[in-house]
Amino acid sequence: MPRAGLDPAAVVAAGAALADEVGHTGLTMGLLAERLGVRTPSLYKHVGGQADLNRRIAALALGEAADAVGGAVQGYAGRDALAAAARAFRTYVVAHPGRYAATIGVEPTGPDDPMAASSARLLGAFRAVLRGYDLADSDVDHALRMLRSLCHGFATLQAADGFQWSADVDESFEWLIDFADRGLRAS
Amino acid sequence: MPRAGLDPAAVVAAGAALADEVGHTGLTMGLLAERLGVRTPSLYKHVGGQADLNRRIAALALGEAADAVGGAVQGYAGRDALAAAARAFRTYVVAHPGRYAATIGVEPTGPDDPMAASSARLLGAFRAVLRGYDLADSDVDHALRMLRSLCHGFATLQAADGFQWSADVDESFEWLIDFADRGLRAS
DNA sequence: GCTTTTGGCTAACTTCATTAGCCAAGGGGG
DNA sequence: CCCCCTTGGCTAATGAAGTTAGCCAAAAGC
Known part of the structure; x- marks a missing residue:
């Protein structure tokens, strides 16, 4: 039996990709193992279990989101920076709903x-x-908590198909950016 | 074996209460059955399964939240109404995190x-x-989507212990109400 | 080339959700 | 009062998923 050449990073990356495809709740150890061409117990040589895998996916997602937002903001200030950050964040969450869902409800274990x-x-x-x-x-x-609540709330509601009525979602998001900008300038 | 006298409403109510205690993901059919003094398969005489139970808990939670918000708003307008609604919503979600979590990601099956x-x-x-x-x-x-994103985002982040740094959460929420009020009046 | 660590594997166990099928409790009509 | 029949319990069994134990070959180091 030839080796598959896995390591923790490869398992986590594949897990994140699979979570985006099948949803956070649809991600199973068996499915991930199959995707990697390996039997389920072999995964335990690289990650501690489902909880550990989830935590690592969450760390990956938060890092990627930070890169996306941080990069988008470069060179902008004020309203432009706000708009760039909000759009980058939403784009990331909508493109990677599974990974992002993995970040909800996990707290860091230590410093x-x-x-x-x-x-x-x-x-x-x-x-x-x-x-x-x-x-x-x-x-x-x-203000930081407000921004986070706004972005997180909108992105997760959209990812969960929570906006059932008719108005255009992109338009709402642009409206929301304007709204936040107005509120922040009026502080 | 005497009858336990269950019906769908009782099962759903117990399931909602249990979800608040042990968390949405900790709610299992076995635990719920034990709580009701019954064996697991008996629950299937009253609800269709875990997915159906979850849907019913979600409907219950949304109805209760609607009552809480609707009741709190009575007699108020403008900023007072906004503050009353937001506080009522957050209070409900924080008091019933399990039920509320059941509402995320479920869409109505039909009209x-x-x-x-x-x-x-x-x-x-x-x-x-x-x-x-x-x-x-x-x-x-x-504006409706904005309000919902703001309330949903803040409440779920708080329920998930997502605010790790130091500032006072209640104070942040009051600040957030002011912020939304300013933004809405400036529209 | 030998040894040690590493990363696969199979087999087995546990927990859960779910289904099948049995059987008594309790209500309604003779 | 008795029969019947629906209802709501039950036990037993199945299947999926996570996890652990323990084996064994492949790479890696000396």
Whole structure:
């Protein structure tokens, strides 16, 4: 039996890709093993189990999202930066719904958890957007939570097909960016 | 063996309560059966299975949330109505995280699905709040999605312990209400 | 070339959801 | 009061999924 040449990173990457295809809840160890051309128990040589796999996928997704948002913001400030960040975030979540779903409800286990670092990077990218607005120091954390709630809420509702009525979703999202910009400038 | 006197409503109510205790993912048919003093297969005389149970819990939760929000809004308009609605919604989700989690990612199966009616009632309660603002007709749907994203995002992030840094969560939520009010009045 | 670690494997166990099929409890009509 | 029949329990069995134990060959290091 020739070796498959797997390592943790390859398993996690394949798991993330599979989650995007079949949905977070549809991701099973058996399906992932089949995709990798390997029997299920072999996966346990690379990841600790389903919970560990999920945590690693979450760290990957948060890092990718941070890169996407951070990159999109480069060179912009104020409303442009806000719009770029929000669009990049939503684009990422809609393109990778399975990975992103893996991030919901997982907390970092400790200070050296790679998830904590990725999460902090994503937060930092949004914090950079807020520097383009004239906010009191005490308002920055609140504004950050607001932005995160808004983006997370919209993206997950859209990913879950939660907008059932008729108006155009892209148009709503642009409206929402305008709305946030107005609110932040009026702070 | 004496009868337990169950019916679908009792099973759903117990399932919702159990989901709030052990979390949406921790709710199993076996645990629910044990809670009701019955063997697992007996539940299938009252609900179609786990998916059906989840759908019914979701319908219950949306209806309860609609009642909470609708009731809280009574007699208020404008900023007061917005604040009352947002607080009622968040209070409900934080008090019933398991039930509310059951509503994510389920779509009504048909027009006579009770979930559709509950969902519409909740939406209607938020729509009533928006009547206190001077919005163009074309903006109402967008504003509704914005409100829903904001409330849903904040409540689920909080329920998932997603706010890891230090600032006070209640204070952030009040800030968020102010923010939404400013943005809506500036439309 | 030998040894050690590594990464496959099969087999077995556990937990859950679900189905099949049995059987008593309880209600309605003779 | 008794019979019947629907209803709501039950046990037993099946199947999927996660996980563990333990074997064994392939690579890697000396």
